[in-house]
Structures are given as C-alpha cells and as structure tokens.
Amino acid sequence: MLKKHPIITFIFFGFILFLISNRLDELRVYQGATVAVYAIGIASLILLIGYSGQVSLGHGAFLAIGGFAAALARIHFDAPIWLTFVVAVLAAAIGGALLGLAAARLSGPYLAGTTLALAIGLPSIANQFSIFGGEQGISFDIGLPPASLGEDFTQYKWFFWISWTVALITLYWLRNILNSRYGRGWRAVRSNDVAAELAGIHVGRNKVLAFTISAGLAGLAGALLAMTISLASPGVFPLALSFSLATGAVLSGVTTLGGIMIGSVTLVAIPEIALAIANRYGSETITTNLPGLLVSALLILTVLFVPNGPVEQMHAKRAKRGHSSHSPVEISVRVGSKTWSTKK
C-alpha cells in the first residue's frame, strides 16, 4: 500500500514529526527546522546533479536570492508569509533560468567554475547596494505564531511547522516530477545526450528547465533559512553553505531522493558532534575547525568509497544478490550500423 500511495508515507512522516516536535526542547526544534531547510536545498541539488547531470558549486547564491527576495517582499510590501515564499521561488527561478541559459551550453568543469564564481562574488555584490542592508543584512520577521495555537506554542516550533510542511509538500512534488516524463527526460540527457536528442528530447530546453526548477527550490530553502534566523545577510549565505549543500547531496547519493535525510541530518549533526568533542577537550580551536574538517573528510571518503551514495549502494548489493532492483530508463537508437544507448 505504501508503495502504491506514497502520499500516505509523506503524511505519516509528517504526523510523526508533529509528535516529535511536541517533546523536544527549543534547540532541537530549531535544529529540526534546519534539517527541513537542508532537505529542500539538497533536493534541489540532487535534481540538478543526479538527474540533469549539471553541476552547481554555488547553489548558496540561489538560496541568497530567495532569502533576500522574501525579506524584501516582507519589509516593503508587507506580504503574507506564503506570498514571501512564492516571491522567493520566483526570484531564484528567474536567476536560475538566466544562468541556466548559459549553463546549458557548458559542461562539467566550466559550469562548476562559473557557479563557484557566482557564489564567491554574490555576497560582495550584495554589499554594494543599500537595499540589501550591507554586511548587517535585512531582517526577515514573519511574526508570532497565531494565537489560536495556544500560549506555550513557541516561535521555533512555529518555524519547525512551517519548514516541515513546506519541505514535505516540496519533496512530494519533486518525487512526482522526477518520476514523470520530465524526470525521465533529464536522466536520458544525463546518460547520453546524443541518444536522448535522437529520441526526440530537446536537450537544451531540458537542461534549462532543470536549472530553473532547481534554482527555484534553492530559493525556497533560502527563504526558509532566512526565516529561521530572522535575517537575510551575506553572512547567512556564505560560500561554506554552497559547499555544505554539495556535501549533503553527495552524502545522500545524487541519483535518488531516497537518501535525502542522511545528508540533511548529517549536516546538522556534525557541528553538534564537533561541539561535544570540543567540550570534552575544552578547546576553542577544535570548536571552530572540527566541523569543517569532519564535513570535508566525510565528503572525500564518500566520493572515494561510496560514490553513488549509501542508498544506491544498497540497491546495487540487493541486485547482486538476485532481488530485482528498479530498472533504469534505457533509450537506445540505431542509425545505420551505429547504436547510441543511454545504458552504459
């Protein structure tokens, strides 16, 4: 039943989260909200890297666009919360479409370098315009939770509810779109663009669409991130955020949404673990440097030894043992004596 109606799984998961959120203290609730933000951010990268085969090392830039757009909409137009999220998605998606038009012509390292350049430069660009508030940034205040939820309903719990509602809806929608003809088209383009083109898939359009959707989702994550911190500033979206998201995507496995919780929980847990270790040894250098060290080491180890992510690894193992795994999409085209196939 769960396989047939995935929406039940999603609702069930949401219900469990609801139960959990009532039992946790403030800090954990806040971290829970961050997990949801990372989940959306990582999902946007999985769509881009694993499905459409384009790399972005600078997705933090789109999170920044989303966060700033939401905050500006809130400050200047007093937009309701849901509308600020819509604005964030649209703004980041427009940015993504513009870059995507250039990106569709680029491949591998060129695209990676261009997006990296964007992520490095965007904060300094944001500093130039007073509308973005310089180093201090601008506040993004969504207001107190509705009174009807009771008196002891805290602000962070409200963030948690919003983030997870948005995250679950987004992931459900993304899951569907990845299983639709768009998802198949992206995978076909990634595996072999010549074969895909011969099969009637418009390669360029597909890539731009993937980039646009991915950027839009990243913008949504950015708005949620700005919400949980109540601030949109260059410091909220540092270069390290882009790297964290890439790490999360690789840890989760870029070819499937199934492992997404692995990446997002790890990203939130690592600073916590580092803090615990640092407290034990009572050293400040450990507190500041250990998270980066752990994240990077994990990233390298994953790329070296579990390159396709733990979930895919399990699938591969099961397939080896004789259980049937989900079959990959395969398109092959024969012209004369030559065959192009998406199957490697």
Added chain:
Amino acid sequence: MNQFLDMVLIGISAASIYSLMAISMVLVWRSTRVVNFAQAGMALLSAYIGYELVARVGNFWIALPLAMILGAAFSAFIEFVLMRTLQKHSSQGAIAAIAPIIATLGLLGLIRATIGFIWGHADVQIEPPLSKVGFTFGDTTIVMSPMGLFVVLFVIALMIIVSIVFQKTNIGLALRASAHAPEIAQLAGIRVSGIRTLGWAIAGAAGAAAGILQTVNGTGALSPESLEFSLLLVFGFIAAVIGGLESLPGAVLGALILGLVLAAVQIYISGALVFIVAFLLLLLVLILRPQGFLGSKAGRRA
C-alpha cells in the same frame, strides 16, 4: 595619460599573479582532466608555509623557493593519494563526471580546516622583503613599486623556465605527449601516471608562488577564510578559460586580458564593479568562444 599608465601597470602586476594561478590550473587540467578547485587552498597552505619559513629562516629569498618546493611535493602527494584512488573507485555512474570536482572541493575544506587548526583564525603577516612605495621620477610617483617590479620579473623568469622545460627537454615532450594523447604516449614508452604526478607538482609550485607573491604584494595578511584567495582562484580560472584551459601561452594571454580589463574598470569606473565585470567576461567568453582564444575546437570535450 598618467591614469592610463597606472592602469597598464596595475593590470600587468595583477596579471602576473593571475597567470601563475591560471598556469597551475591548466597544468592540472592537461594532466588529469580535472579542474582543481582546491588550487586556492593549496596556494593558501603554501603561503602559510612560506610565512612559517620566513619566521624560522628569517630570509624571504630562501623561504620563497623552499615553499615552492614544498608546494610541489604536496601537490604531487595529492595526485598520488587522492586522484589515483578516485580514478580507481568512482569511474562509473552519474557521479563519475563530478566526482573529481567534488573531491577537490572536499580537499579545499580539509586544507582550510587544517590551517585553522595549526595557525588559528587570526590574521598572520608576511613582511614584504622590498619597499612597496612606488618609484619616483622627478615629482611624479608611479604605482609600480620595487616589490611589484620583482613580482612581474619573477613571474616572467618562471614563464621562461617553464617554456624551456616544455619545449626543449625530454620531460617537456613527455608532458605534452601525455596531455595530448595518453594512450599513444603510453605505447611510446612514456610512464603516463608518473608524468601526471609531475604535472601536478609543477602546478603546485606555480600555485605556491602565486599564493606567496599575492600575499606580499597585497596586504601581507593571511587568514584561512581569505576572500583574496577565493578571488585568486576565480580570476585564475577565468584567465585559464579565456585562454582555452588547454594552452599555457593561452593562460598567460587570458591573465593579461583579465588583468588589464579589471584595472581599466577599477580606474575609470569603480572598484566595486570589478567582480561583476570579471563574471560577465567569463560568461561572455564561455558563450561566444567556449574553446577559448588559443584553444582548439576539440579541446573542450569534458
């Protein structure tokens, strides 16, 4: 006229350091088909090593070549340990195309954290060994200082050495051959894997020089989160792409173009626009002439 002279001098100083960075990226790209995004991190590490050497030895002129040798050794070590393992393990699936990119990213983080552990997050200073006050002719002072002049001359000397090695020696021939056609080079008796490591080593030395010269010619300050080094990476990458990512003269030409354009923007328009212009230049080159100005059409296959 004076402004124009300033622009040319600033542009050339900047271009000399960009070109070192671009050359190290091109060398790595040619030998292993990887754009090394950790290059800035490796340059930063070399600059810290240079700082440590200056403090211990007390002489910048000994510390600079020593740091370059150590940078080369570290770079070769990375190729030997990380890149070779990577080639063995993740050569298939969706991840194959991006695994090297992600790995260099992880390396960048690792290097930064390590620097933080060893030297802390506060700025450290390398004292410039030469004066940074511009030369004076009569009553006009130009922007070129003894330090800046040394940087330019040193880079030109390095370029000459590199081109002699590449054009006149057997090792250079092996380097060119294995970049051009690895399989055929292997059949001709060249140990391609060793040559790859060598390519990384030269790149490491060039990156180390770029890192140290950038530091002493700039503010002299080093920190693990240095934006200067991130920008150095970006500008080096842009210069390499303008030149076609394949060719060493192209990298130098790209660095000159980038340096002069950015200097012109800085002097005639506004320093705030430098990054935007650089980014637009990158996009423009990638869209109009993705093979670069000196690259061949087949060069862009990755």
